[in-house]
Amino acid sequence: MEMLLANPGSTERTRVRRIPELAVRDRSALHAVLDAGLVGHLGVADAGRPYVLPVAYARVEETVLFHGSSASRLFRLCAAGVPVCFTVTELDGLVLARSAFESSMNYRSAMVLGHCGVLHGRTKERALRQISEHLMPGRWEEIRKPSAQELKATAVLELPLDECSLKISADGPSDEPADRELPVWAGRLPLTRQWGDPVPAEDLDPAHARIPAYIDRWRQRTS
Amino acid sequence: MEMLLANPGSTERTRVRRIPELAVRDRSALHAVLDAGLVGHLGVADAGRPYVLPVAYARVEETVLFHGSSASRLFRLCAAGVPVCFTVTELDGLVLARSAFESSMNYRSAMVLGHCGVLHGRTKERALRQISEHLMPGRWEEIRKPSAQELKATAVLELPLDECSLKISADGPSDEPADRELPVWAGRLPLTRQWGDPVPAEDLDPAHARIPAYIDRWRQRTS
Numbered sequence: 001m002e003m004l005l006a007n008p009g010s011t012e013r014t015r016v017r018r019i020p021e022l023a024v025r026d027r028s029a030l031h032a033v034l035d036a037g038l039v040g041h042l043g044v045a046d047a048g049r050p051y052v053l054p055v056a057y058a059r060v061e062e063t064v065l066f067h068g069s070s071a072s073r074l075f076r077l078c079a080a081g082v083p084v085c086f087t088v089t090e091l092d093g094l095v096l097a098r099s100a101f102e103s104s105m106n107y108r109s110a111m112v113l114g115h116c117g118v119l120h121g122r123t124k125e126r127a128l129r130q131i132s133e134h135l136m137p138g139r140w141e142e143i144r145k146p147s148a149q150e151l152k153a154t155a156v157l158e159l160p161l162d163e164c165s166l167k168i169s170a171d172g173p174s175d176e177p178a179d180r181e182l183p184v185w186a187g188r189l190p191l192t193r194q195w196g197d198p199v200p201a202e203d204l205d206p207a208h209a210r211i212p213a214y215i216d217r218w219r220q221r222t223s
Numbered sequence: 224m225e226m227l228l229a230n231p232g233s234t235e236r237t238r239v240r241r242i243p244e245l246a247v248r249d250r251s252a253l254h255a256v257l258d259a260g261l262v263g264h265l266g267v268a269d270a271g272r273p274y275v276l277p278v279a280y281a282r283v284e285e286t287v288l289f290h291g292s293s294a295s296r297l298f299r300l301c302a303a304g305v306p307v308c309f310t311v312t313e314l315d316g317l318v319l320a321r322s323a324f325e326s327s328m329n330y331r332s333a334m335v336l337g338h339c340g341v342l343h344g345r346t347k348e349r350a351l352r353q354i355s356e357h358l359m360p361g362r363w364e365e366i367r368k369p370s371a372q373e374l375k376a377t378a379v380l381e382l383p384l385d386e387c388s389l390k391i392s393a394d395g396p397s398d399e400p401a402d403r404e405l406p407v408w409a410g411r412l413p414l415t416r417q418w419g420d421p422v423p424a425e426d427l428d429p430a431h432a433r434i435p436a437y438i439d440r441w442r443q444r445t446s
Binding site for chain 1: 261275277279306309320328358373406410419422424431432435438
């Protein structure tokens with residue numbers, strides 16, 4: 001029952017399109033997975049103990065950008081250049097096989113190994129705008145930009161897409177021939193994201209109650 | 224712009240209901256977040272380098288169970304008792320504030336720190352059934368159970384819910400008073416999971432084409 005594959009280096013069955021670490025040749029597939037996610041998980045070890053933190057991010061060219069509090073101990077550790085692992089996983093559904101062992105999930109997962117660095121060729125405000133544009137395209141132009149104090153309170157890190165692996169499981173169940181005779185339904189149950197109706201802030205001035213057009217466009221996005 | 228909080232120990236603004244590490248007093252809130260997730264991210268350090276892997280799991284009482292390939296190097300490392308971090312994050316929406324800095328996300332995130340151990344008081348097959356029942360309740364009874372060889376190929380780990388932190392951000396934007404005058408819509412855009420229509424396996428015998436009732440029940444589940 002390999003619900004999700006635990007190790008990018010392990011041997012396992014087919015149907016997971018595996019692009020090895022250190023050699024993600026299909027850059028567009030890697031970019032597509034990173035661009036589809038909204039939250040990633042950043043791993044960092046401190047004195048041998050791992051920590052896994054949810055972070056907002058954006059992929060820009062061959063780099064992932066993310067931000068956090070300048071006061072965060074783990075973020076400062078990342079900024080100092082310790083090894084990190086950044087993983088984005090989009091769950092696309094359940095794979096319902098006739099056996100427990102072949103039951104699994106459809107998913108796309110990108111893993112980036114490396115070291116965070118300071119921003120190259122972009123200011124902190126530009127990096128924050130790029131993260132905002134990934135999550136909320138069109139919104140940045142309308143909202144108040146960060147003040148100098150807010151920028152100081154925000155750490156922004158850059159992780160190059162050098163050492164990456166990509167795992168994609170998109171197919172239905174592949175049961176053993178003998179199991180195909182079992183009297184049980186088999187197939188896939190797809191899963192997508194669904195955006196709800198916008199909920200106005202309690203203190204929203206009725207003069208500004210019109211929902212911006214870009215929000216309608218976001219709601220067309222699926223994972 | 225604290226889209227997501229980077230460090231469970233950092234100081235930051237309100238609206239994130241923070242239950243400190245080492246003292247999650249509200250066990251039912253912790254359990255609810257772990258029970259809502261389908262995939263978690265397991266962090267483990269190998270020679271000082273962190274790895275973050277997506278894993279299927281189940282919360283059973285005061286324990287998280289997950290499984291992987293017995294052949295996996297990182298899973299063997301976890302089984303040997305090195306420190307791990309297991310994080311489950313459910314994204315509930317975007318928080319659209321009038322400033323970039325206050326823009327953020329609604330989410331629930333549970334982090335469990337500790338050491339995996341061997342199974343206590345349950346067999347490997349029972350643990351696999353418990354993981355299956357979390358993801359696909361009702362299905363285990365219908366499908367072929369793992370063979371001895373399949374059980375051997377599967378590693379199951381148990382992580383006690385001893386050292387945990389929980390972060391929940393559920394409210395709308397909280398803008399600076401001066402920003403509330405800005406002529407921009409503000410509020411929340413909720414996000415949920417949506418299950419699609421079941422897709423039969425290509426080799427499904429038409430005699431077994433009836434969709435099981437439990438699948439209809441799963442489709443009522445939201446995140």
